[in-house]
Every structure is written in structure tokens, then in C-alpha cells.
Amino acid sequence: MPNANLDESSWQVRAADAYAETQAKIPAAWRIDERLLAPAWIDATEDFEKVEKRVxxxxxxxxxxxxxxxxxxxxDVTTLVAKLQSGQLTAVETVTAFCKSAAIAQQLYRCCTELFFDRALARARKLDEDRLETGKTSGPLHGLPVSLKDQYELKGVRTTxxxxxxxxxVGKHDAAVVQALESEGAVIFVKSNVPMSLMSADSVNNVWGRCQNPNDRTRTAGGSSGGEAVLSAAFAxxxxxxxxxxxxxxxxxxxxxxYGFKPSFGRIPMLGGVGCGTGAEFVLPVLGPMARSVAGLELLMQSIAATEPWNVDPTCVPMPWTPVHFDRPLRIGIMYDNGMVAPHPPxxxxxxxxxxxxxxxxxxxxEWNVGDMHDRAHMLxxxxxxxxxxxxxxxxxxGEPILPNVDTGCPGSELNADEMRGKHWEAFxxxxxxxxRWNALKLDAVICPITSxxxxxxxEFNDVTYSLPWNLLQYCAAAMPVGQVEERDLALDASYASEPARVYLEGKKGLKPSRGEAENRAIWLDEEERRSMVGLPLSLQxxxxxxxxxxxxxxxRLIDELVNV
Structure with a gap:
């Protein structure tokens, strides 16, 4: 729980000291030109253009x-694991390389909250020594560096x-997922940046600053696992x-x-996590793997399941990982538009x-036309x-001021017990x-946007209408890159330009105004902004x-092989 004795006038000093402490853990030999350092950019009114965009x-x-x-x-992670298993790479040289890369990424993008390189290298040396002594690896993840979102506890390290x-x-115990990963031989080496309280799709907070996108530092890295995605994208x-x-x-x-994956609740242990929001008893949170390939997602899911986490965390389901292979054509539903926010033409x-x-x-x-149900799921x-x-x-x-991008209730959004009970059964x-409706069409999967x-x-991030409903509905969902915004996308489609902005509501009277369809449409209709997006990655769900x-x-994996050849 938060420290009740914190002097309200001291939060700025404490935040600055914590960030300086983290940065001091970067060895002098790993420091970059100070002119390239990522600005904090906490204030929403700052000029984001005064920086080199791609570094x-x-x-x-x-x-x-x-x-x-x-x-x-x-x-690629498959080759990396194979070389660690065969002895072509040692744990120390692998962890050292990623510690150096993470140090650079932290200076360029503010993607980390805690750096513990010495601790990680000490574990890597022990793994190498044990292998020399026994002739065996410590497990299928032997010597593999793994980063951890700053939400889950690591003994002796802050979780903020x-x-x-x-x-x-400061963690007194390792979270269950850390125990699982380390039992398979992994080396946890950094904690990654998050939004204030986790409840935002833009990873910025008053302590660690704003996480910045490696494709363009003036653009959002997303949230709340923004630091993890940046570490992946930056080869860190x-x-x-x-x-x-x-x-x-x-x-x-x-x-x-x-690549990122929202698995089913109970496939990865949650024990040892921290939060300060409400709603998790109705919209179930999950831990999920993030990587540069689908192979990385599968590797972590399989490795964690192999440790039988249900023996540690009672919320886990006793369900081993069983890979699926298709021997028939699939029936794929496709949702082009959820009826709430129109996707940009690319x-x-x-x-x-x-x-x-x-x-x-x-x-x-x-075609999977169920926008009405997604609207209901989103509002619930x-x-x-x-x-x-x-x-x-x-x-x-x-006493710390709430940042404007944080999604939280306001006076007027409260629910009483009868309303909570009613919405619970409505969600069920x-x-x-x-x-x-899914079963009636005998669908194997659905593809749709992740964001519009x-x-x-x-x-300016303004749309969770394509991601949030799947959490309420309790479906598995994965993000994968599929191309990028191209020059051919820039010609304005007449129907998109002429269609009026939609209006949708997000709850009870009294909520602060939320960004939505009108703002999203205005971004693409701005010619200069539209052109500046060329080259940015596109993804589907x-x-x-x-x-x-x-x-x-x-x-x-199937779509990856068809599209990302």
C-alpha cells in the first residue's frame, strides 16, 4: 500500500531523487551523448518537436x-535460446549485451524504472559456473534476459x-511469475516504465517521465506496458x-x-502484483508476454506453464501448454469497424x-458485425x-497531482451495490x-484493429474501444505487426472525409470529457499530420x-507467415 507518512510537499523531490538513482546505475562507459537524452516530457503543454525524432x-x-x-x-529469440542451450553463448555475454542495450534505450526513451545490472550479471555468472560444474543448463530459459513491468514484485527492488x-x-518476495521464470533459468534484469497508476494508454508518470516510441520519440509508446514494448522495439x-x-x-x-499477448485469466500467475484501481474483480487483469516475434510469446507461455504455477498461485488453472497445429482451412471472422470509432484508412x-x-x-x-455488443462491453x-x-x-x-491522461472515475461515476450487482449480471x-453468436458461425478466430x-x-491517444471489450468478454487477444502506413494511404477517401464524427457515451453523468471519435478523425484529416505518419507500424488483433x-x-503464426514473409 502507498506510504501514509509521505510529506505532501516532498513528492517532487522524492521523484527527482528516484529517477537520479536509477540513472546513476548506468556505468559511465555505457552513457551516450547528453544531447540525445530523452526529455521527461511530463507536462502535456511541452513542445514535443524540439528533439531528434528517430535515434x-x-x-x-x-x-x-x-x-x-x-x-x-x-x-531472434529462438536462435538465442538454442545458442544458450548448446553453449555457443554464455549467460554472462548474453546478459551483458542486453544490459548495455537496455542502458542505451533507457537514456533514449525512458523505458525503464529500475535497473539492476549488477544483480543480473551476478546471476548470469552463477548460471555459467553451475553449467561448467554439472554439464547441464538450468532450464529451457537458461541465461535468457527477461524484462518485467513495474507492477510485479522482485525481492529487494521497488515496485511503484x-x-x-x-x-x-520494496519487494520482500519475488512475484510468482518471477519464481516461475527464474526456475526455468531466466535472468530478470530491468523493470519497465508504466503510466501513473497503470490506468492509461500513454506511459507517463511524475517519477520516471514519459516513455517514448523508438519509431518517433514525439509519439506515444502506448500503455500501460509501454516500457516493455519499447524495450522489444529497441532490441533491448x-x-x-x-x-x-x-x-x-x-x-x-x-x-x-x-508482438503482445493477453492470455486467459489463470494461465500466468498473478500473485505478487500491485495496483491501486478498481474494477479488477469484474474485468479480470492478466499478465502477458511481449516480444519481437510470436515465437517469443509462445516461449514464455510454454515455459511458465511447465512450472505448474497453479501449485503456487490458486488463481491459476491447471492447464499445461499444448501447441496447436492446423490441418484444415480456418473460418476467420473480421471486424472492420466496431461502430464506435472508425479506423483510420491505413x-x-x-x-x-x-x-x-x-x-x-x-x-x-x-464479416463479424457485432459492434452493438462491443459498445455494451466497452461501457460496462x-x-x-x-x-x-x-x-x-x-x-x-x-498530494501528488493526477496526470490528465489517467483514466479514473470522478464524482458522479460511483455505483451503488444494486448497480454493481446489476452490471455484473449484465456482463455475464x-x-x-x-x-x-460466435458458435453459430463456427469461428476459429476473429481479426480486427487493436486501435483505430x-x-x-x-x-493524443484516444481509443480503447477495440481492445477493452475483449477484456470484459474474457477472450484471448494478441497484437501483431502487419505492415506500415504508406504513401498510397495519404489520398483522402471521400467517404471518410465526409462522414460526420460519431457520438458515443462512456458512462454516467459527471465523468470528465474523454477523447474519442471526433479527435481521432481530426488527426487523419489534418494533411500535415497524416503525412507525418508514413512509415509508422500498423498492427492487427x-x-x-x-x-x-x-x-x-x-x-x-499462420497470419505472420502469410503477411510478414
Whole structure:
């Protein structure tokens, strides 16, 4: 819980001291040109244009990593694991390379909250020594660096969820997911940046600053697992653990052009997590893997399941990981538009092209028009999140001002016991109705947008209508990159330009105004802004029913092979 004794006038000093402490852990030999350092950019009114937008060249040109280390961090995770298992790579050289890359990424993008390189290297040395002594690896993840979202506890390390009131919260035990990963031989080496309280799709807080997108630092990295997606995109972590209650693994993956997975509740242990919001008893949060490939997602899911986490965390289901392989054409539903927020034309174009490739490969693609149900799911989820009128977060802040991008209830959004009970049963009925419609079409999976836009400017992210309903409905959902915004997308479609902005409501009277369809449409209609998005990654979402996680990732792999050849 937040520290009740925090002096309200001291939060700025404590935040500055904590950030300086983290940065001091970067060795002098791993520091970059100060002119390239990422600004804090906490204030929403700051000028985001006064910075070099793309700085990915620094990794190779800084001289901090040797050529062998550069090759290592650019190696796909399947090959990396194979080389660690065979002894072609040692744990120390692998962890060293990723610690260096993470140090660079932290300076360029503010993607981390805690750096514990010495601790990680000490574990790597022990793994190498044990292997020399026994002739055996410590497990299938032997020596593999894994990053961890700053929500889950690591013994002796802070967990802050972006709040100054949590700066004294030091883990007394390892979270269950950490125990599982380390028992398989993994090396946890950094904690990744998050939004204040986790409840935002833009990863910024008063302690660690604003997480910035490696594709363009003036654009959002998404949230709440923004730091994890940045580490993946910047070749600074081979695989990592995020979490997802409204799109928090998938949205950052979409913004940064990486892969992220929201599994079923109970497939990855939750024990040892921290939070300060409401609604998790109705919209179930999950931990999820994040990586540069679907192979990375499958690797973590399979490795964690192999540890039988249900013996540690009673919320886990006793369900081993069983890979799925298809021997028949699939029936894929496609949702082009959820009826709430129209996707930008490049998103629509990407979906149509993906559908065509699926059909050319012999699969059946069926339009999935259930926008009315997604609207209901979206509103129910927000009602659950805002049930306390923002009281829980306000209490946790201890004088620290809430940032404008944080989604929280306000006076007027409270629910009483009868309303909560009613919405609980409404959500249950919606899940039943949704599954019945799914089963009637005998769908194997659905594909749809993750968000209605590519990476937008900081503070302009405005759409969780494509991600959040799946959390309320309790479906598996994965994000995968599929191309990018292209020059051919820039010509304005007459129908998109002439269609009036839609209006949709998000709950009870009294809520602060939320960004939505009108703002989203205005972004694409601005010619200069439209042109500036060329080259940004596009992503789609693959969805399957609860506890069909293996099928979901198998469909991602199938589409990956068709589209990302």
C-alpha cells in the first residue's frame, strides 16, 4: 500500500531523487551523448518537436556494444535460446549485451524504472559456473534476459506503478511469475516504465517521465506496458512480461510494432502484483508476454506453464501448454469497424489486404458485425473501472497531482451495490450471448484493429474501444505487426472525409470529457499530420475464446507467415 507518512510537499523531490538513482546505475562507459537524452516530457503543454525524432542509430554507432554484442541483441529469440542451450553463448555475454542495450534505450526513451545490472550479471555468472560444474543448463530459459513491468514484485527492488507514494515499496518476495521464470533459468534484469497508476494508454508518470516510441520519440509508446514494448522495439530485451486489463499489452505493441499477448485469466500467475484501481474483480487483469516475434510469446507461455504455477498461485488453472497445429482451412471472422470509432484508412486497408491473403491461402473470411455488443462491453468495463468515483486513486496519490491522461472515475461515476450487482449480471449475460453468436458461425478466430490509428502524438491517444471489450468478454487477444502506413494511404477517401464524427457515451453523468471519435478523425484529416505518419507500424488483433490461448497464437503464426514473409 502507498506510504501514509509521505510529506505532501516532498513528492517532487522524492521523484527527482528516484529517477537520479536509477540513472546513476548506468556505468559511465555505457552513457551516450547528453544531447540525445530523452526529455521527461511530463507536462502535456511541452513542445514535443524540439528533439531528434528517430535515434535508433545510436545503438550501433555509439560504440558501447561490440559487433558481436550487436549481432547478439538482433538475434531472434529462438536462435538465442538454442545458442544458450548448446553453449555457443554464455549467460554472462548474453546478459551483458542486453544490459548495455537496455542502458542505451533507457537514456533514449525512458523505458525503464529500475535497473539492476549488477544483480543480473551476478546471476548470469552463477548460471555459467553451475553449467561448467554439472554439464547441464538450468532450464529451457537458461541465461535468457527477461524484462518485467513495474507492477510485479522482485525481492529487494521497488515496485511503484508510477506513483511517488510507492517509492518506499520494496519487494520482500519475488512475484510468482518471477519464481516461475527464474526456475526455468531466466535472468530478470530491468523493470519497465508504466503510466501513473497503470490506468492509461500513454506511459507517463511524475517519477520516471514519459516513455517514448523508438519509431518517433514525439509519439506515444502506448500503455500501460509501454516500457516493455519499447524495450522489444529497441532490441533491448528479447522477451518481457507486461499486463493487460484494457489493452495494456496489445496497445503498446501496436504503437511500437511488436508482438503482445493477453492470455486467459489463470494461465500466468498473478500473485505478487500491485495496483491501486478498481474494477479488477469484474474485468479480470492478466499478465502477458511481449516480444519481437510470436515465437517469443509462445516461449514464455510454454515455459511458465511447465512450472505448474497453479501449485503456487490458486488463481491459476491447471492447464499445461499444448501447441496447436492446423490441418484444415480456418473460418476467420473480421471486424472492420466496431461502430464506435472508425479506423483510420491505413488500418482498414491493412485489414482488407490481410483478409485477401487469408482467402488466397484457402481460409474462409466472414464479416463479424457485432459492434452493438462491443459498445455494451466497452461501457460496462468503464463503469466497473470508475465505480468508486476516483476515490481509490485519489487516496493513493498523497498530494501528488493526477496526470490528465489517467483514466479514473470522478464524482458522479460511483455505483451503488444494486448497480454493481446489476452490471455484473449484465456482463455475464453479454458473455453468454457473444459466445452463442460466435458458435453459430463456427469461428476459429476473429481479426480486427487493436486501435483505430497508428502511433499518435503524446497525449493524443484516444481509443480503447477495440481492445477493452475483449477484456470484459474474457477472450484471448494478441497484437501483431502487419505492415506500415504508406504513401498510397495519404489520398483522402471521400467517404471518410465526409462522414460526420460519431457520438458515443462512456458512462454516467459527471465523468470528465474523454477523447474519442471526433479527435481521432481530426488527426487523419489534418494533411500535415497524416503525412507525418508514413512509415509508422500498423498492427492487427487476433482473438479467440477463453482458454484457447494456444489456438490464438497459432493463428498469429499462420497470419505472420502469410503477411510478414
Amino acid at each position: 535508433d542509430h545510436v545503438l550501433e554507432q555509439s560504440g558501447i556494444l561490440s559487433q558481436a554484442e550487436l549481432d547478439l541483441v538482433h538475434t 506503478i508510477g506513483l511517488t507514494s510507492m517509492l518506499d515499496h 530485451s528479447p522477451v518481457g512480461i507486461g499486463s493487460d486489463i484494457a489493452g495494456s499489452c496489445r496497445i503498446p505493441s501496436a504503437m511500437c510494432g511488436t 488500418i482498414s486497408r491493412m485489414l482488407k489486404e490481410t483478409a485477401a491473403k487469408l482467402q488466397d491461402a484457402g481460409h474462409e473470411v466472414i 468495463a468503464h463503469a466497473f473501472f470508475r465505480q468508486d468515483g476516483g476515490a481509490t486513486l485519489s487516496s493513493a496519490l498523497k 449475460g453479454l458473455r453468454v450471448e457473444y459466445r452463442q 490509428h497508428a502511433a499518435v502524438r503524446h497525449n 487476433v482473438v479467440t475464446p477463453n482458454y484457447t490461448d494456444e489456438r490464438c497464437l497459432a493463428v498469429v
